[in-house]
Amino acid sequence: MKTLVAAMLLNAAALPAHAAAIAYPATERGPVVDQQFGQAIADPYRWLENDVRTDARVADWVAAQNRVTDAYLASLPGRDAIKARLTRLWNYERFDIPEKAGARYFYTRNNGLQNQSPIYVREGLNGAERLLIDPNGWAKDGATALAEWAPSKDGTRLAYAIQDGGSDWRTVRVLDVATGQPVGDELKWVKFSNLAWAKDGSGLYYSRFAAPKEGQAFQALNENQQVYFHRLGTPQSEDRLVYATPDRPKLGHSAQVTKDGAWLVITTTEGTDDRYEITLIDLRTPNAAPQPLVRGLDNNWTLSGSAGDTLYFLTNKDAPMQRIVALDARSGAGAAPREIVPEDPKATIDSAALIGGKLVVTYLVDARTEVRTFALDGTRGAKVALPGIGSATGFDGDAGDPETFFAFTSFNLPRAIYRYDAASGKVTPFAVPKVAFDPADYVVEQRFFASKDGTRVPLFVVHKKGANLKAGLPTLLYAYGGFNISSRPAFSPANLAWMEMGGVYALANIRGGGEYGKAWHDGGRLANKQNVFDDFIAAGEYLVREGISAKGKIAILGRSNGGLLVGAVTNQRPDLFGAALPAVGVMDMLRFDRFTAGRYWVDDYGHPDRQPDFDVLRAYSPYHNIGRGQAYPAILVTTADTDDRVVPGHSFKYVAALQAAKIGDKPHLIRIETRAGHGSGKPTDKQIAEYADMWAFAAQWTGLKVPD
Template sequence: MSTSLIIAILIGATVLTNAQISYPQTRRVGVADTIHGTIVTDPYRWLENDRDPEVEAWVAEQAKTTESYLLKIPYRYRVLDRLHTLTNFVRYSAPWHRAGITFYYKNTGAQNHNVLYMKRDGSSEAEVLLDPNTFSEDGTVGLAFASESLDGKYLAFGKTEGGSDWNDIYIIDLSTKQILPEVIKWTKNSGVSWHEGGFYYSRYQASDGKEKSLTEKNSYQLVMYHKLGTAQDSDQLIFSDPDHPEQFVGCYVLERSEYLIRYVRQGASDGNEIYVRPLREQSAPWKKIFASTTTSFYPSHDEKGTLYGTSTDGAPNGKVVRIADPLGAASFETVIAERENVLDAVSYASGRMFLTWMIHVHHEVEIADMKGKVIGKIELPGLGTVSGFGGELEDTTLYYTFTAHTYPTTIFEYTVATGASRVWQKVEAKFDPEQFAAEQVFVTSKDGTRIPMFILSLKGLPKTGTAPTILYGYGGFNVSLYPSFNANLIPWLEQGGVVAIANLRGGGEYGEAWHKAGMRTQKQNVFDDAIACAEWLISHTITQPGLLAINGGSNGGLLVGAVVNQRPDLFRVAVPEVGVMDMLRFQLFTIGWNWQADYGEITNSDEFKAMYAYSPYHQLRENVNYPSTMIMTADHDDRVVPAHSFKYAAMLQHVYKGDRPMLLRVQIKSGHGAVNRDKQLEGVADKYSFMWYEMGVTPSY
């Protein structure tokens, strides 16, 4: 498939200059691959080794260049102050109940991390259980997850450093608040599932080095069982598969179930496999009850030995199925059939199913009995997004959250017996969300497909084509961009700006068919959709090319790079964040192999051609007037490694000869998402300041 050729050690070191900026020297190396007969050059491959001293020095020089440029923006820190003010309000998570204890997260407003509280039944006061703000002096150690044991005696929690996806798992005794001595290391992409005196979890083998690698490919995941009070070295191996290195595996136990469930998902597969065996018979063979490379089944409830779960098998919009005898005949019976709308989530409590349906990018919630008969509906405050309904199976009081673009997240308490909801916690924000408007429009894409897009602005904002506008999108991995309130958008909107959130193909807004229409060889549809949305914003006099920015993160960063390469004339500013920019080598780092299910495999000639045609790094060209660009990444991002952004920045600075800035901003001690509130707000402030400055707009701060 591929032959790597080292043509020359060094082609040359160049300094790119324009009227404003002198960029750091970036040497070009003569490396090329021949893939399906196509010679693909890769002059900045050396930047993939982000722990090499030369790369570290290069990043430091890039940081100086970027900081020097941003310091010229007079309102940069005033924007940051405004963000701190607007986001300084008390926030809660929806509570959940386990064995006589209610748990919830709370943030007083200015805290870097949410604090986990617990309140025992009958107690009048909640108490702090875990405060991640005390984990480190600089706030870069966070709480990755928390999972309480079914008997309410212990809680396992993951700590993450610098935003990395690696977790160390600790256990706290809920009666004494003492942390047990054992620490579970080398875990990533894993929570825990409790059973009796321990829990199941997934891990990787320890690397040769003492530190966890931020770039090394993560392969051969193992399933283990940890018994409380013992060292990790004595944990029991439950499952391994040395013949299939690129897969996610795990085991879990449902509440009141007698089955151990094992799931497997291959790296390049869009489906999964499900196995079961008797929970208390460790030597019993696993029984496969589902296997598909294109569809999925996820058991999520055990009703007296009958497994319930959601499936896309023969139902791309989702359905609820059950298996009465998973260890016997294991035949599936449909309980809730597929509908025109997408089944987005199912929760179980008090002998009922709570069905969350997605209808043109907003939620509706129905209640059904365990036979599938719909017996009620939850009345929501408007068109928005719902989550929650978690708890124990016999709980008669449940909690859920509701939010929309102009409706701050509110937590409701739902009483099963009466079907009534009441507000449990409501955000007391320091601004009036009623001054903002959200309108949903439908844009016709290149092939005639209607693409939903939300337009956020001040109420009554005139459509004169003069509004500074951010087009935001994602378009991949079956991820839906739900309507949700985001206080970080307020500084942009209150200055007369517009934020357009496009629900592109590749996401999950209209089910698996919508997802598949934006993956593998169909990925160009996603970029066509975004281009159509940009053209709509201009033709409908919302904005103009000189006032239009495009922004997205992760897969959305790829979106920004690809769209700007194809239609640079539409945008004045581009800000890709932690983006996948090299579409031919993403599979070589950490869990990048998992993305082949969405992007494709370069071993397939058709998929290689499709990826190469839009790969942001490879498709940059000279003599193109690219928009002003700030590439944002993080030094501890071990999901989309920063090498993607490094190589893209180096190539962009090399090919572009105009006077617009092409900057690389590297957040220190941060990962794929901001490691804490302070770093998150710093990034947002720099993004807005850069956009306004390049558009020639001065905010009133």
């Protein structure tokens, strides 16, 4: 194998990168053929599903692929200059939204190029800043990250989760805030969990799974999630089981404590849809039994706040664009909700919080944020003044305290933190970063285009001021299109670097997301999934038709479900794009539900073992629909060895199939990061290196001029 790879590298180095014929590592084809609903489904690369940590054959394949890819990327012009500019653009101070607990304020702050963001604490809003946790010393490669964290109600303790190598698994520990020292508590096998403190600080509620079998931690299905209470100072083995559904192992459970500490609110789901059951436990009554409040897994029920026994929920029950209702905690399941804020048919409610006696409600209006306030009787108040057109998130707080914080960002505005006083309506800056560019040098436009079936779809087009949008410019087109997740205006130093070089950045708000409520989501999932691909293709066609870009000058990018999107549209319209960058994508749609969290995704994708769903999935599955005989764009797949969300076998099999197919001479490569996962917790230096590789690759195949 090593001799063969060495020969490949010599051949690749003999010609310029764009002209060299790449000799890919040989990938063994297995004899696996599954019979599904009368069809013979060949899966010759099934063996690449095995864990790279435990299967030497897979590890050798990964090493061989990386050597070929690394050699190719190293030969691309401008890569080092792109990396240098990315490093400069990334080097700005970044704050997260503060969380108030007692008289203390907790937040993360990154000085710019730190691989991980430390937590700081202030004694009072204007108090001196004190470093509390710095994760940058946890691992030499910077790949051990601080994940979720939560201060106790009085601010004396901080629970924090540790994420290693990008895995979704967490280890939770507790810190004494006054001394900055751990108190010795440790919780393992925590995943997809809130950290919810009891009001008196005696302990916290969390969700966990049973310890997986040896060697199965990164691939086994996640089932039988349970809610526990951990009392400080005791071993995890003594934690009290609070809620479980062993008769329904596919259910997941997450716990919250109301701000007044009166109720434990357990939200139960079976998949990724916003369809929940709500169970309550009265924390004022010792050993109180769980009592159902909402049953049926039919609608969204997201807790927005509480006032005594009145709980306020954001829901899409009888309101596809969502509304806010009140429920009596003691009413039991089946009680009729009382409407507080009605549905707005022209704007989707995105979030809501009870702060200082008011409801602060965030709306999406054509994928842009608008924030409105309401009294608890539903009377509409003033809007919150935002710094511009973009995205605002946050607004967490206490029903009796008017102080809250939010983050604001746009394509040309890095994330800044603001303080909002619900009593006065005043907005003041808390942390606004200084950056190495002038935001006024960039133009943000919102356009609309018609998809294949005539649906009107929003498209953000962002570019450097003075760019000729009739010149067919190299364009980076991004979308997600799934799981009711809305794609919003947001700053990215990587995207800015692309625009600095003269490229256009475009974001399509395609169906499958939540930009226009339930109907927009439903229009892009299950049997309607093809609408997602049609919308994205129509976005590319619009860019060409308007002269903004041209055929062969569009690079397409998507992550996770967006990686699936890129893989599918590359199969369907390879002529339209110059480069494709599918990242950590779901590529085998007939086996996605067999690994880790994949079983949750049936809400959006369907069940591969049911024929109607199988027929839809088989028709667009990227791995199964690579078109022989068609000339494909250049493709750089990116994934990571510790991705236990979308296991890397998806990308491994997909690339093996690409390299074996007769789809033209452009490169079809895979970049496999080590000690990284689905994206969360990835060190800054690894992010910069990855984007430098992707942008150099995309520039090569779209004609974007790169710096010397």
